[in-house]
Amino acid sequence: MIKPRRTTSLQRTQQCMAVLFILPALAVYGLFVLYPLLMSLWGSFFAWKGLRMQEFAGLANFSRLFVFPSGARLHGALWHNIAWFFGIMVLQNGLGLLFAWLLFLRGKGAAFFQSVFFFPAVLSPVIVGALWRLLLAPGGIVEWALNGLGLHQGSLTVLGNSHTALGMLIAVDAWNWMGLPVLIYTAGLRQISPQVFEAAKLDGAGNARMLFSVALPLLMPALGTLTTLSFINTFNQFDIVYVMQGVQGNPSYSTDTLVTYFYRLAFGAEGAVGITDIGLALALGTMLFLILGIGTLLMLRFFDKRTVEL
Amino acid sequence: MSALSFQQTLAIPQRLARLPGWIILLVWTAAVLLPLYILVISCFKTTAEIYDNRLGLPQSFAFDNFVRAWTRADLGHNFINSLIVTGGAVILTIVVSAMAAYPLSRYKLGWNSIMLGLFLSGIMLPIRLASVELFTLMRTLGLLDSLTGLILVYSAIRIPFAVFIFANFMRVLPSELDEAARMDGAGEVRILFQIVLPMVKPAVSIVAIFTAIAVWNDFFFPLIFIFDDRYKTVPLAISVFVGQFRTDWGLVFASLAISMAPILIMYCLLARQIREGVGAGGGMK
Numbered sequence: 001m002i003k004p005r006r007t008t009s010l011q012r013t014q015q016c017m018a019v020l021f022i023l024p025a026l027a028v029y030g031l032f033v034l035y036p037l038l039m040s041l042w043g044s045f046f047a048w049k050g051l052r053m054q055e056f057a058g059l060a061n062f063s064r065l066f067v068f069p070s071g072a073r074l075h076g077a078l079w080h081n082i083a084w085f086f087g088i089m090v091l092q093n094g095l096g097l098l099f100a101w102l103l104f105l106r107g108k109g110a111a112f113f114q115s116v117f118f119f120p121a122v123l124s125p126v127i128v129g130a131l132w133r134l135l136l137a138p139g140g141i142v143e144w145a146l147n148g149l150g151l152h153q154g155s156l157t158v159l160g161n162s163h164t165a166l167g168m169l170i171a172v173d174a175w176n177w178m179g180l181p182v183l184i185y186t187a188g189l190r191q192i193s194p195q196v197f198e199a200a201k202l203d204g205a206g207n208a209r210m211l212f213s214v215a216l217p218l219l220m221p222a223l224g225t226l227t228t229l230s231f232i233n234t235f236n237q238f239d240i241v242y243v244m245q246g247v248q249g250n251p252s253y254s255t256d257t258l259v260t261y262f263y264r265l266a267f268g269a270e271g272a273v274g275i276t277d278i279g280l281a282l283a284l285g286t287m288l289f290l291i292l293g294i295g296t297l298l299m300l301r302f303f304d305k306r307t308v309e310l
Numbered sequence: 311m312s313a314l315s316f317q318q319t320l321a322i323p324q325r326l327a328r329l330p331g332w333i334i335l336l337v338w339t340a341a342v343l344l345p346l347y348i349l350v351i352s353c354f355k356t357t358a359e360i361y362d363n364r365l366g367l368p369q370s371f372a373f374d375n376f377v378r379a380w381t382r383a384d385l386g387h388n389f390i391n392s393l394i395v396t397g398g399a400v401i402l403t404i405v406v407s408a409m410a411a412y413p414l415s416r417y418k419l420g421w422n423s424i425m426l427g428l429f430l431s432g433i434m435l436p437i438r439l440a441s442v443e444l445f446t447l448m449r450t451l452g453l454l455d456s457l458t459g460l461i462l463v464y465s466a467i468r469i470p471f472a473v474f475i476f477a478n479f480m481r482v483l484p485s486e487l488d489e490a491a492r493m494d495g496a497g498e499v500r501i502l503f504q505i506v507l508p509m510v511k512p513a514v515s516i517v518a519i520f521t522a523i524a525v526w527n528d529f530f531f532p533l534i535f536i537f538d539d540r541y542k543t544v545p546l547a548i549s550v551f552v553g554q555f556r557t558d559w560g561l562v563f564a565s566l567a568i569s570m571a572p573i574l575i576m577y578c579l580l581a582r583q584i585r586e587g588v589g590a591g592g593g594m595k
Contacts, residue, residue: 011418017498018413022425025410025469028402032466033432036440036447043443051446099338102331115581116339119346122573122584124527126545127566130552131349134559141348144364175341183588236436239529243549259438266442267534278442285439292436 041289044282051278061283070280076253077261080166084257085234087170088177093226095174096181097219101211103182104189114186118179125176129243132172133159159244162254169240169255176240177233181226188222189215217306224303228296235292238263258288352563360559375564383555385565387540388547391457392526393572395543398461399525400518403468407517410469411476412502416488426477432470441534448535455538463535464525472517479513480506516587519580526573544569 044061047054065074099117103110120128136142136159143156158164192215200214216223238259241249247264249256265281352360353375354368363369380386410429414422437444444463445454453459483506491501507514529545536542542550548569555561577584 013498014413014417015419018417018419021409021413021498021502025406025429025473026425028406028462028466029429029432029469032444032447032463033435033437033440033469036443037435037437039443040440051442095338099335102335105331106328111582111585113335113339114585115577116342118585118588119577120342122523122527122577123570124529124545124548124573126527126529126548127570130548130562130566131345133552134562135345135348139361141364178338178342180588183585232434232436236438238438242529242533243552262439281442285442288439289436292434296434 040282041286044279044286046279048278048282050276057279061279062287065280065283065287073253073256073261074258074284077249077256077258080249080254080256081235081237081258083166084170084173084237085231087167088174088230088234089227091171091174092177093181093223093230096178096226097185097211097216099178100182100185100189101207101215104186105207110186114179114182117182120176121179123176125239126243128172128176129240132168132175133244136168160251162251165245165251166255169244172244173237173240180229184222184226185219188219192218220303220307224299224307227303228299231295231299232292235259235288235295258284262288349563349566352560353567355560357557357559360563375560376568379561379565379568383547383551383561383565384539385544385547385568388542388544389568391541392544395457395460395464396522396525398457399464399468400521402461402465403472403521404514404517406465407469407472408476408507408514409502411473411480412506414473415477415480416483416485416506426473429470429473432467433474435470437467438530441530445534454535455541456535457541459535460531460543463531464521464528468517468521468524472521475513475517476510479510483509515580515583519576519584520587522576523573 043053045057045059047057047060064070099113103113134140136156138155138157138160140156143152146152146156147154158168196214196218197210200210205214236259237257241247241255241257241260242263245251245255247260249260262281262284265277265284268276348365351366351368354371354373355363355375359368380389413419414426414429419425448454448459448463451459453462487505487509488501491505496505527545528543529549532543532546533549536546548565551562551565
């Protein structure tokens with residue numbers, strides 16, 4: 001038995017109005033986000049001559065990505081992104097948990113500290129990168145301070161040294177975004193019922209026990225949000241590298257990331273100046289898209305399973 | 311007497327126990343504020359003074375560096391471009407996203423959730439990876455070297471987040487609200503802009519704040535779409551300065567200060583809304 005479909009005039013006008021109302025947003029979003037993204041994924045399976053699409057090439061671009069001369073670049077950039085992610089997890093999301101916990105225990109002044117800690121996050125990564133480039137430069141104030149304290153002698157070249165440059169960039173990125181975990185963890189901590197902490201206190205748990213055994217399992221949604229956001233941001237990392245170390249990821253590609261490598265392939269700064277390799281760039285883009293998509297889904301599932309309900 | 315001393319013996323170890331925590335918090339406060347303090351005082355110093363007097367206040371608060379950054383390095387021009395792009399993108403994003411969110415959250419269409427899903431999927435999409443095709447598209451449309459082009463791209467990127475926020479706020483408004491207005495013969499456009507939108511002011515401010523921050527700070531899209539100096543935005547100009555005026559530290563510090571001034575002012579005025587917005591959604595970047 002089929003239900004008779006009666007469309008009232010209100011419903012009909014609503015269908016029409018809805019289409020008219022949604023159209024502007026959908027047109028802008030579809031044209032400038034969805035269309036280029038789908039075309040990029042599609043185009044990664046074709047051969048390219050400059051900015052012109054040639055014949056279908058199957059997985060040829062992808063196999064070129066992994067061999068000489070691209071293989072070493074790809075390997076380096078991927079490894080730097082992974083190191084960057086774990087660095088941020090410890091430096092930013094780990095320290096951030098400590099700060100949030102200390103603020104939560106104190107209560108007083110939390111808003112002030114949160115505002116100060118979050119301030120760098122509203123600044124452009126370009127400003128943050130430029131500022132730290134000046135501070136860390138040879139002859140800059142950090143060198144002066146370390147020399148004055150007797151912790152270091154002579155010229156400070158941490159950004160010019162391929163062993164330390166990546167670590168410095170990760171630290172600058174953590175400085176930039178420290179306020180984010182502090183805000184998200186404190187919002188999470190405030191949602192936990194105070195009785196949980198009181199019960200733990202009566203059982204004689206110290207502050208450290210309370211943080212790791214009581215609060216942390218209940219903070220899984222916050223930790224999940226932060227891990228996913230850090231993952232996405234890390235694998236999109238471009239601005240800080242570009243401003244502090246140049247688009248090549250100096251010195252000698254030691255701070256190169258997947259997106260700086262993508263930029264060089266797409267807009268011509270890799271190898272001979274001005275030569276682009278769109279096929280390689282699109283293949284790298286598709287690979288990054290898959291890494292980000294699969295990684296994000298796995299993380300969301302991982303933290304979803306570990307979410308404790310009280 | 312004994313009661314008092316008992317209280318004291320309890321209070322002092324408790325306070326002592328809290329001391330390391332306070333020290334940790336204050337160390338990070340210094341780590342955030344010291345670089346910014348150095349940035350501000352260095353703006354008023356000559357390069358020689360920056361080397362001689364590292365931490366002290368400048369000899370005089372001369373605006374020489376600011377004047378040179380604004381005029382000789384032409385930062386004033388970039389500043390106006392950034393204001394136009396940011397203002398344009400904020401207004402366009404709010405208008406089209408509110409329009410789309412209104413029927414999606416308040417009509418029974420049968421396809422609300424599919425359409426919402428299509429918009430929401432854009433929150434996570436790594437749009438930078440589409441920049442090659444986006445470049446080709448912009449060239450075809452004649453939108454390279456154009457502030458309008460930047461406004462359109464930024465709006466497109468921010469629409470998913472804005473639709474998400476507006477739909478969440480509009481969904482919980484009572485349905486009598488628009489029904490009563492409809493009885494009175496108000497058109498749907500009027501209902502949206504004169505009745506519904508004023509009721510979701512917090513959503514408007516969240517969208518406005520986070521769109522403004524993201525657009526003002528972005529550097530990637532001007533880098534690939536803008537070649538003409540006349541259309542460069544502040545972050546793009548700054549990235550050039552850092553190399554170009556490498557030895558003129560006073561000028562670079564002053565241009566950094568100028569470029570962060572609007573965000574700093576906004577942050578001081580709206581710190582509470584920003585903290586709550588991030589704490590609730592985490593949807594910042």
